[in-house]
Amino acid sequence: MxxxxxxxxxxxxxxxxxxxxxxxxxxxxxxxxxxxxxxxxxxxxxxxxxxxxxxxxxxxxxxxxxxxxxxxxxxxxxxxxxxxxxxxxxxxxxxxxxxxxxxxxxxxxxxxxxxxxxxxxxxxxxxxxxxxVAGARGESMLVDLRDRITKQGLIPKLPDAWYAESVTRSAGASSFAGDFMVGSLSRDGSRFQVVVVDVSGKGEQAGTRSLLLSGAFGGLLGAMPPAEFLPAANDYLLRQDWLEGFATAVHLSVALDTGEFEIRSAGHPPAVQMKAGSGRWAVHESEGPILGLMPDAEFKAVCGRLNHGDALLMFTDGLVETPTRDISLGIDKLLGQGERLLRSGFEKGAVRLINQSPAVNDDRALFLLHRR
Missing domain, CATH: 1.20.58 (Methane Monooxygenase Hydroxylase; Chain G, domain 1)
Known part of the structure; x- marks a missing residue:
């Protein structure tokens, strides 16, 4: 008991x-x-x-x-x-x-x-x-949004035979920009995809739209076949029904074992490839309308191959276009600078290239991919 x-x-x-x-x-x-x-x-x-x-x-x-x-x-x-x-x-x-x-x-x-x-x-x-929210809390929310944009723009770790680098600079040194890029590596590590996007507007004006689009594009990039990514992104933008809801983009899909790639563009400046064998640059012009303007848009692919020693550049128009200079002249100038700067190696090549570009009141983004 x-x-x-x-x-x-x-x-x-x-x-x-x-x-x-x-x-x-x-x-x-x-x-x-x-x-x-x-x-x-x-x-x-x-x-x-x-x-x-x-x-x-x-x-x-x-x-x-x-x-x-x-x-x-x-x-x-x-x-x-x-x-x-x-x-x-x-x-x-x-x-x-x-x-x-x-x-x-x-x-x-x-x-x-x-x-x-x-x-x-x-x-x-x-x-x-x-x-x-209070002032300090509102500022912390903006800091968190900025960190999320930066984190989504990080390029996944690639095999040792590949080197990738991305740089984004906003207009007026702001923490928010309308240019962003998103990368994705397949689960088996055989295919790498990256998209460089230029949202309408610049700086803080486009920062909220770029945050929303970076999250949406990041989900689409790894979940859909390469040929269906830009059509799906176009449909997503059309559903938003924004007053300034258009964006340009260039999409790259590359097989890391063979180096074969496909490039699709949506009203974006072309990607350029430096061929190690000849030391010359090749401009890959691909056709496609701007995202968010017309339904059922088609985006043609440009196919190629990255051999050992080759490099590929993708960038936004803020890097090559100014109010007093045509975009084609800006691309020629960028290729000339790249030919000189990249002779010393591709490590931190994107940072060196974007630092050489003239300071303009526009967002800038640059992506560099090199096959060692």
């Missing part, structure tokens, strides 16, 4: 557990909400207000701008307006209580500046309410 536990233990143990669970739940809730920041910034506001009241003329009215600016970075659009009203209310109360002692032009100027800063923060908060 087992002795029953005492009634005191039965009562005390559940009570401790219930209290511990409630305490941990409250901590998690406060960490996940803005309560802690509201409390800290509220205390800071009260301390500054008390300093303004106690040390008139020493603590300026503009000191209350500090908690408002901090709140603009950490509080969400729902609680930020109420906090700004609270700060301005503290300022009004303190100024009214000390108006007889010191209310000169300098103090009035500080009050006006504080109200203007609060107004700017309120306006930005109302605009931010469409997104529903």
């Amino acid at each position: 087992v002795a029953a536990p005492s009634s005191d233990r039965l009562a005390s143990v559940p009570a401790r557990r219930v209290f511990s669970r409630r305490w941990n739940r409250a901590l998690r809730r406060y960490r996940s909400t803005e309560f802690t920041w509201m409390l800290l910034l509220g205390l800071l506001t009260v301390v500054i207000g008390a300093g303004m009241y106690q040390f008139v003329g020493i603590v300026p009215v503009s000191a209350l701008i500090i908690p408002m600016v901090m709140a603009n970075s950490v509080l969400g659009p729902r609680s930020l307006p109420w906090f700004v009203v609270f700060v301005l209310g503290v300022m009004v109360v303190v100024v009214a209580a000390t108006a007889e002692e010191a209310l000169d032009g300098r103090r009035v100027g500080g009050i006006v500046v504080a109200f203007l800063v609060g107004l700017v923060i309120l306006v930005s908060s109302f605009r931010r309410s469409q997104l529903g």
